[in-house]
Amino acid sequence: MEIAIIGSGYVGLVTGACFADVGHSVVCVDNDQKKVDGLQSGHIPIYEPGLEEVVYRNVSAHRLRFTNSTADGVDHSQIVFIAVPTPPQPDGSVDLTYIEKVAREIAEVLKEYRVIVDKSTVPVKTGEKVAETIRRYNKARVEFDVVSNPEFLREGCAVADLMNPDRIVIGSNSDRALALMKKVYEPFMAPIMVTDINSAELIKHAANSFLALKISYINAISAICEASDADVERVADGIGADKRIGRSFLNAGLGYGGSCFPKDVAAFIAISEQLRVPFTLLQEVERINGAQLERFLKKIRDTLWVLKDKRIAVWGLTFKPDTDDVRNSVAISLINNLLQEGAVVQVYDPKGMEKSAELKMCVGATLAKSAIAATENAEALVLATEWDEFKNVDFVQVRKSMHTPIIFDGRNLFDPSTMTELGFRYFGIGRSGVR
Ligand code: UGA
Secondary structure (H helix, E strand, O other): OEEEEEOOOHHHHHHHHHHHHOOOEEEEEOOOHHHHHHHHOOOOOOOOOOHHHHHHHHHHOOOEEEEOOHHHHHHOOOEEEEOOOOOEOOOOOEOOHHHHHHHHHHHHHOOOOEEEEEOOOOOOOHHHHHHHHHHHHOOOOOOEEEEEOOOOOOOOOHHHHHHOOOOEEEEOOOHHHHHHHHHHHHHHOOOEEEEOHHHHHHHHHHHHHHHHHHHHHHHHHHHHHHHHOOOHHHHHHHHHOOOOOOOOOOOOOOOOOOOOHHHHHHHHHHHHHHOOOOOHHHHHHHHHHHHHHHHHHHHHHHHHOOOOOOEEEEEOOOOOOOOOOOOOOHHHHHHHHHHHOOOEEEEEOOOOHHHHHHOOOOOOOEEOOOHHHHOOOOOEEEEOOOOHHHHOOOHHHHHHHOOOOEEEEOOOOOOHHHHHHOOOEEEOOOOOOOO
């Protein structure tokens, strides 16, 4: 199949590369010429395991190319995917400016039948608006169909998620479009779920909000565990063993972050309000999420007392491991809180240092060369992102390097008894009952 993807961000780039890898001919369109030039010469602007190889392989095989021209993309494809950002507005609702702009651009160059697929995460009923816009701006009055095809990939394992999806959701009101969409996804050999457009759009927001809810649920339980001398890890194992519940996304911690959950939960709340069926449960999900960091900071203050001039090591900057993405990272909020209280913060992250420095996200913190270097003379070590690398650090050396051996583990990465045996005072999340 000939496919165009408009927008070469996380979703667009990974989708384009993986579509090419299964044999489709893909052109990725982006209005940022610097990015297009970089991609064409093999420079991947994000860290995503496996992506560089897939891009390189398919550019070399001439199945994948990059351009800044929407007309080029639309002319040379049967299907046009829209994968542009849908950022949040101050009131939580979604800014659909980019979607509208791309819909107009497509309309202006549309000369024959195309399927226009919305891959960006959008509020329900956006598909109707996209169709309306294309109809209004297409002077040639050609036939087209709009389809909703939400993406469920996770950063850090985006290539694997895309190549082996749990399901593919196609929201379409046209058999002609559906037949073409099925051809796109045939090579993935995954279950295809066909719905109407509105339901497909809702599936995406409902799925992300449910996962966020699961995280807030276990985080609320972690607070109860701390107050009742119980261990949240054991509670999560106990409830997660029930197949109806499942253990995944029951890891208590500093709360969810990143470019998806905070935005999508807020957007779903905003849509529900617009539809006059307010989803108030999700407001509580947000509240619990924010409270996790507050409780953790209180634990640090209660233990260290005044933070001013205290030297604190922080491991982690990214919103989760295996990514260099620092957007909406709880680790960054934590560091900024410590800095505001006058602490001297020494940070290390395996992949997030460059982006956080470039985006000036924690000005005032010292970026250390290694995990151990960050702990030099520190009065406490805070684990904010659960990178595997941190599990394998030599803690005998960490202890020697630190001024006072105290660990605040914001992701329950370490084993409390091992840390205690090694001579650390250990504080986790919801683990006050650990013996
Ligand atoms: C999320 C969804 O998992 C994807 O299915 C979806 O496609 C994507 O959003 C999107 O909408 O584009 P992602 O944001 O990459 O993916 O990351 P997750 O792995 O879901 O983690 C989100 C946040 O939740 C992270 O901050 C993570 O630390 C936190 N989390 C996750 C927990 O605190 N506890 C858990 O048990 C799991």
